[in-house]
Amino acid sequence: MAPKNGRLIIQSGNVFDSLKGTIAENKTIVIEGKKIVWVGDDGSFEKEKNDQIIKAAGKTILPGMVESHVHLEATGDPQYEREYMRTKTSMWCFIALNNAQKQLASGFTCVRDCGSSPGWIASLRRILEMGLLAGPRLVVADNGVAQWGNQEAIAPDFMLAYYRQIGEVKAGVVGVKHAVRDRKRAGADFIKTLTTGGVLHGMESKLGTSLFTDEELEGMVEEAHRIGMHVASHAHGLEGIYRAVKAGIDTIEHGSFLDEETADLMKKKGSFLVPTQAALIHLLESGILEQMPPEVQVKTKETSKSQMNSHKIAFERGVQVTVGTDAGTPGNYHGRTGSxxxxxxxxxxxxxxxxxxxxxxxxxxxxxxxxxxxVIEKGKIADIVICNKNPLEDITIIENPKNFSHVIKDGKVMVEKGVITYFSP
Ligand SMILES: [Zn+2]
Structure with a gap:
């Protein structure tokens, strides 16, 4: 359902004004090509001959939603390590496409991939930008700039050699700046780094510490900003969050052990928090955790106890909090960001x-x-979700893609009632 020559019209809907947080009733939206060219009262809309009209009376119209943290090449399979070993590199792009389409179908027309195997994801972004396949707008980090030597590496020698080849970041400011340029060369839009260990990593991967020095973090941020990239940091523990924010890192991923002082610094610096609560909620609910190493079980339980309170503190102190799930982690499947x-x-x-x-x-x-x-306004790209019900009255309707009559990306209807209907003309 792509308009042939004419305009795409969403007629007489109730439009969510994302700047004010209110609904404007009985508005009509006119889309030409990829862009919104007019938004106004239904009464002043002038129809043209080839207009394709979606009647939206009583429906709620949202800007296409943004999912700020996923890993598209990871499916959420609880046996992910085994599956990973059985997946050819060339298959990742197709797995990622499938996951990206699940995100699109659930109303998320823009997805930020926070780390994938090196080299391929910018290609998927370009294919989707070209409109060859249905999928969301992608913002990609390529391979993260990780703390090299965060813990003892345990794997078969050939895997260790591969990890060294794809992921070694040399120490020092020169080393991290080179890693930033390397990601740029691979087509990354932004840099993903880590300033603490991870919950799912081993015992030695501590949530409170980082192997990067302050000078390295500042160098990484300086180089990324200089060439037009923002920096996101995986950070659970307080020290790693604080040092990341102090170094000018733009977004904090997870932010599990925050205090008021750090939240205030985040607000002052304009840093964003991406909570990713889905990751631990699904891990705990799914029964998968019991199959994991004991130290991972301990870290998961401690982190989940602190996490929600930390996120509340951040929001109450005025930090900009956005929506991201870390989809792709065990039990945390794509397409459920509405939750x-x-x-x-x-x-x-x-x-x-x-x-x-x-x-x-x-x-x-x-x-x-x-x-x-x-935001839905004249001049913006037409990424739009049409909801049959009003999510301001019941937020849980966002969880079920069947409640969306249409998902529009780049001015094209790509999904109807949760099913992808778009094919490249
Ligand atoms: Zn992640």
Whole structure:
């Protein structure tokens, strides 16, 4: 259902104003090509001959939502390490496409990939930009700039050699600056780094510490900003969050052990928080955790105890909090980001309107695309979700893609009632 020559019209819907957090009733949206060219009262809309009209009376129209943290090449399979060993490199792009389409079908028209195997994901982004296949707008990090030597590496020798080849970051400011340029060369839009260990990594991977020095972090940020990239840091523990924010890192991923002082610094510096509550919620619910090493079980339980309170502190102190799930981690499948929007209401203390702002305009700012998406107004790209019900009255409707009559990306209807209907003409 792509308009042939004419315009695409969404007629007489109730439009969510993501800047104000309110609904404007009975508005008509006119789309030409990829862009919104007119938004106004239904009464002043002038129909043209070839217009293709979607009647939206009584429906709620949202800007396409932004998912700020996923790993598209990872499926969420609990046996991910085994599956990874059985997957050819050339298959990752197709797995990622499938996951990206799940995100699109669930109303997320922009997805930030926070780390994938090196070299291929910029190609997927370009294919989707060209409109050859249905999929969301991608913002990609390529391979993360990880703390090399965070823990003892345990794997067969050939795997260790491969990891060294693809992931070694040399020490020092020169080393991290080279890694930033290397990611740029691979087509990355932004840099993903880590300033603490991980919950799913081994015992020695501590959540409170980072192997990067302050000079290295500042050098990484300086080089990334200089060449037009923002920097995201995986950071659970307080020290790693604080040092990342102090060094000028733009977005904090997870942010599990935050205090007021650090939240205030984040606000002052304009850093974003991407909570990714889905990762631990699904890990704990799924029964997968029991199959994991004992130290991972301990870290997961401690982190999940602290996490929701930390996110609440951040939001209450005025930090910009956006929506991201870390989809791809064990038990954390793609296409369920609507639940994370609900968690923002249930666990962080947002109103439904604030949670929708987090998923739209705040997300657009977080991924540095707020000049193009995140709000429905003249001149912006037409990324739009049409909801049969009003999520301001019941935020849980966001969880079920069947509640969306249409998902539009780049001015093209790509999904109807949760099913992809777009094919390249
Ligand atoms: Zn992640």
């Amino acid at each position: 994370e929007v609900k968690y923002m209401v249930e666990n962080v203390g947002m109103t439904p309107s604030q949670a929708l702002q987090a998923a739209t305009i705040v997300g657009a700012k977080c991924v540095h695309l707020d000049d193009k998406i995140g």
